[in-house]
Amino acid sequence: MIDQFAAHIRDAAAGKRALNIRGGGSKAFYGNAATGEPLDVAAYRGIVDYEPTELVVTARCGTPLTELEAALTAKGQLLPFEPAHFGPGATVGGCIAAGLSGPRRTAAGSARDFVLGVRVLDGKGDDLRFGGQVMKNVAGFDVSRLMTGSLGTLGVILEVSLKVLPLPVAEATLHLKLDEATAIRTFNEWGGKPLPVSATAWHAGDVRVRLSGARAAVDAAVRKLGGDAVEPTAAAAFWHSVREQTDPFFTAGETPLWRLSLPSATPPLAFPGSQLIEWGGAQRWLKSETPAAAIRAAAAAAGGHATLFRAPDKSAGTFHPLAPGLLTLHRKLKQTFDPAGIFNHGRLYPDW
């Protein structure tokens, strides 16, 4: 199958034909619109290697994310970055290419933090391996993490090795009432204390905080933080609805959804519209009709960036414009990995 993919890539490169790399299609909405003929890699699937005591799993790109997560759960482990699926077809390759992380991100780390190695086909159709299946590895440039979140513009991820962790022994979710400014300050104050906070969310005055870890530590934190305990099933459903964006905040109406990635202690940004704040203040979902330029300017002024995550019209561009020096480097790296410029043209930035 890899030979077929490689032949397809070489053929497309020779003819300068754009390719749209596709797994389950669950994240087709993310980024700018895909163009080019489909290169469907969903059939290259399956877990290649999983040794729970090594804390490493290696899976092919087309492996359904649900299949991988079920295999980990069966051994009492998890993907610590708690990735969103955004649809039943989500694959491991798409998960890493999109590089998105879920509610546990602040406590555990991001998708790229857990990538240990990749096997990729570059724009010449060459089958290359970087990183590996071990936790500490500084041989060569970190191409594996560079691929994470590159939305397929640098190559086809064939296989990925990920660090996994044990499922927390205990978990509890609390509900508190706080205004936005107090919630942001409180999240950051919790972050500076040895508390087992594994997720935070604020929306319209309601705070939910999830605690994960040793039983005794979770119990002690529940006593320290106060608030009302959320019943476990309801709590699981809540975090799922935030991660998968099935909560009514995300699903209601056609208003553009922005993802603001900001320094966590940034005070509230006053935009017309509504917000759902995660990651201790570092990720703020904004539903607003405010013009893109104003949102991007405010995010940049705060030291962060803004992504037009979901919108009927993405003509303003999905991703925050790059500074000139960084843009030049991006173009050079794109040229390095994909000399003919065939992979997912325009998906990340419009003209490449």
Place this chain on the structure above:
Amino acid sequence: MSAVVLQPVNIDRRRAVAAALASILPPSALLQSDESVKPYECDGLSAYRQPPMVVALPETEAQVQAILKTCHRLQVPVVARGAGTGLSGGALPSGDGVLLVLAKFMRILDIDPLARTARVQPGVRNLAISEAVAALGLYYAPDPSSQIACTIGGNVAENSGGVHCLKYGLTVHNILKVRAVTIEGELLEIGSHALDSAGYDLLALLTGSEGLLAVVTEVTVKLLPKPECAQVVMAAFDDVEKAGNAVASIIAAGIIPAGLEMMDQPAIIAVEPFVNAGYPTDAAGLLLCESDGTREEVDEEIRRMEAVMQESGAHLIRTSRDEAERLRFWAGRKAAFPAVGRISPDYYCMDGTIPRKRLAEVLRGIANMEKKYGLRCANVFHAGDGNLHPLILYDANKPGELERTEAFGGEILDLTIKVGGTITGEHGVGVEKVGHMCAQFAPKELALFRAVKTAFDEHGLLNPGKAVPTLHRCAEFGQMHVHAGQTAHPELPRF
């Protein structure tokens, strides 16, 4: 280790380059006499020595930009250096180049207690960051053994780890942003004080790039809350395989220890008389397993760790009763390198990472090599993350021992690759292991590394000869080594 041929200094070139830099730096920050550049001839891997042509000691970012721009114009190689504690010769100077010493960048610029970040200059020592924020109940997690001396700039260049990285990650997991200058003198801001940035993850690419892509002039690090307390379990085994299995059982029990270290008998025997840590010298393998967190968490986890050690057949288990005892248990492990230095005139430290399940096989392989080369080897192992440091004991004054040591080390690297590991877990490739990169990576993978290098540094001026081998370096290496059953680069002529 002894493969470097000293380059004689071209006096005219030295004068010309120094004259160009004299418009940027005061005379006291520009060294060019043979005596004044001599102290910079090596880093922590002192078997390689090469005095630089010129040493530049800037103290502002603007000076760094101007120096790099000038070197780019004059096509002079540039090697950046922090404290020079690296163990792979990554800061070995170029005899025809400028050594850019960042030791004057010593200021902590800003600490944000609420956001838990610190903005620091690259010459700030690793431990100095934790000391500066200790009163806030915070610390910087990566703790390489050289943390008292090594700088954060060097940590970024090497993606340094430490004994706590299974739980708390490496440098790449604990930094948010760098300011870096390209060889053309352009200042880049990579990453941000948010948790991610638009576009490619250049922060990850730059971390661990061994000074080949850009020179870091500022780093923003994440700070973590200091754990309330920590305790360590010491467990002794009569067989290293049992100790290895105990490590797997700890992980299988769902425990991620704050630190999990192993020593074999030669290491224990070297350490104990030196430190009096209370290690049983009759043990074949010794584990140190640490728990940190809240009082409640640690109590619960320590009980589970003790139970696993018991079930795994430890013949002696001791848990630290107080902070003094915890530090004493660790003192032995932390003194392993100097202790080995005490029992042998010289030692050579290796740094592979292996899948943990292959540990017993690798240790048996090393034991066979000891016989083959007639040299002793002590093994210390970051067991949690699979990073093995064999210390080959030798005497450089005995004819032939250095060469045998090199061959021994090379064979360990080959074995590391064979079992699915990597030639370097945390010390970097540097100049030391650049040949073995040809064994770990296929020619096309190395070509891609070279192309990434070119994207940042078209003329290959930043830290040349390190980390990524040239085609010809691999051809030379290939004369001795065979990769995947085939000689590398059959297209090249051989002599």
